[in-house]
Amino acid sequence: MNFQSRVQALPRLGLGVSTEYGAARSLGALDVGALRAKFPQYASFLEVGVEVSKGLDADTERWASSGAPTTYHFLDLNLDEPEDFDADWIAGVRDHIRSLRPSWICGDAGLWHFGRRDRGQMLLLPPILSDAQAMSMAEGVARLRAETGLEVLPENPPGSAYVGPLHLLDYFARLCDRADTGMLLDCAHLAIFQQARGHQPLDGLADFDLSRVVEIHVAGGRKRSVDGFSWIEDEHSPSVLPETWRIVEHVVPRAPNLKAIVFECERCRLPDVLPVFRRLEALWG
């Protein structure tokens, strides 16, 4: 069955938030429980960032045991490196899948670590934007899908230095086509890429097959400049940049298979995030 058929079986999760190990207990963290209690439509699901070696924290286990929907966001896999798919890691992923019962797996298709996988590296660099790299990444996506039986949605990572001749959207078009998969389009990360390469926010989107987009991420960022060099910092603040909104507002109405939107705001106070959720709700209904 190809992606366009498989995607029809995926549930529409709606608007959600993300977390990772210990995030809910850190200073100034968003109270996801309070958000879900007061505005359940803004916390319809929880995207759980997982490092297999760390496991799930108590807050996430509580969410999962309530039966509320989740997605599994890996934080420890270089999709293009076959040696990352070792038996222990695969077994760990399957354990967490049993606990979380995620609707799908997603994660940044970049470099989470250098050398052998090691807990806590969290390097997170963008992929090398070349055709060969897209092909290697596609093999990893297909393999993880086969190993878990779940859809695997590669995400465009953030970065300050993008290496390689391809535009990010061209890279992901090749990756999605070769892996026959959907993707997670992080609109804030795309805005970062466009700015870094001197493009306009919507450059490349007209030619991109938006039926591949199953999930999008929205997050606040900050424009910074040092010695004449400007870049966008992926802050996950409540202040979503106009460039990110332009991408969101272009993609959402044109993505027929869009099933989920995550507002990444794990370090924000609840009152500060509500305007963004309201705007997303109005946009996506």
Added chain:
Amino acid sequence: MGLKSVVACLHHDPARVARLHEGDDLGLSAEEAEWLRAVPRAAWGVDPMRARRVAGALIEEFPQAAAIIGRDRVMEFCASAAFLSVCEGEGNLASAFACWADAGPTARIEGAMAQARRGGAAVLEVPASVMSAWHSRVDGGLAERVAQGARLPRPAEEGETIWVIAESRGGNVSVAELPEALARLVIYGLEGRTRADLVEEARRLGAEDDAEVVVDELLELGTVRAR
């Protein structure tokens, strides 16, 4: 070193960025080196989140050592030669940090725990005073406070030394004192020996009639593995 490793290094090593722009292809193909030169030079050094993420992970795994040297010093690890060696594929981040951090035996204790967390046991000799201080400072909230800037004084290194073993059991890493002879037997066994060699070494270390029992117990617990 492949392109991805070079990219990882460039994010943390201004000297390597300078070499690249002076014409050094850094061991890559001319095409790959041109891809790197097409990136604005300043872009390599501007992502503050990367060093913060690495520092955050190190503070979690080395909370007491990090508290001794301070959060800001932990952040400097990403610019160190030790870190760049890991980028180049030598060793792992935790062991490199344990050696680099000037936190004395506390870093060695937490480094042994990090090693145990990654599989296998680690044995080391430390001042009893430091081990005692370490036990008294175990606190689930310490990493969070260190990340906010909290510090701990360096523990006194005085008096006798003791042998300790860090092991992972059921996902939990513990540190326990053990007699010197047993510590030396475990160290001998960590290198992968036959059961007969282990028994002989146990006898040499004084186990005599109990040698086989001691060795079989270590093998059963998985502390050492027979070749």
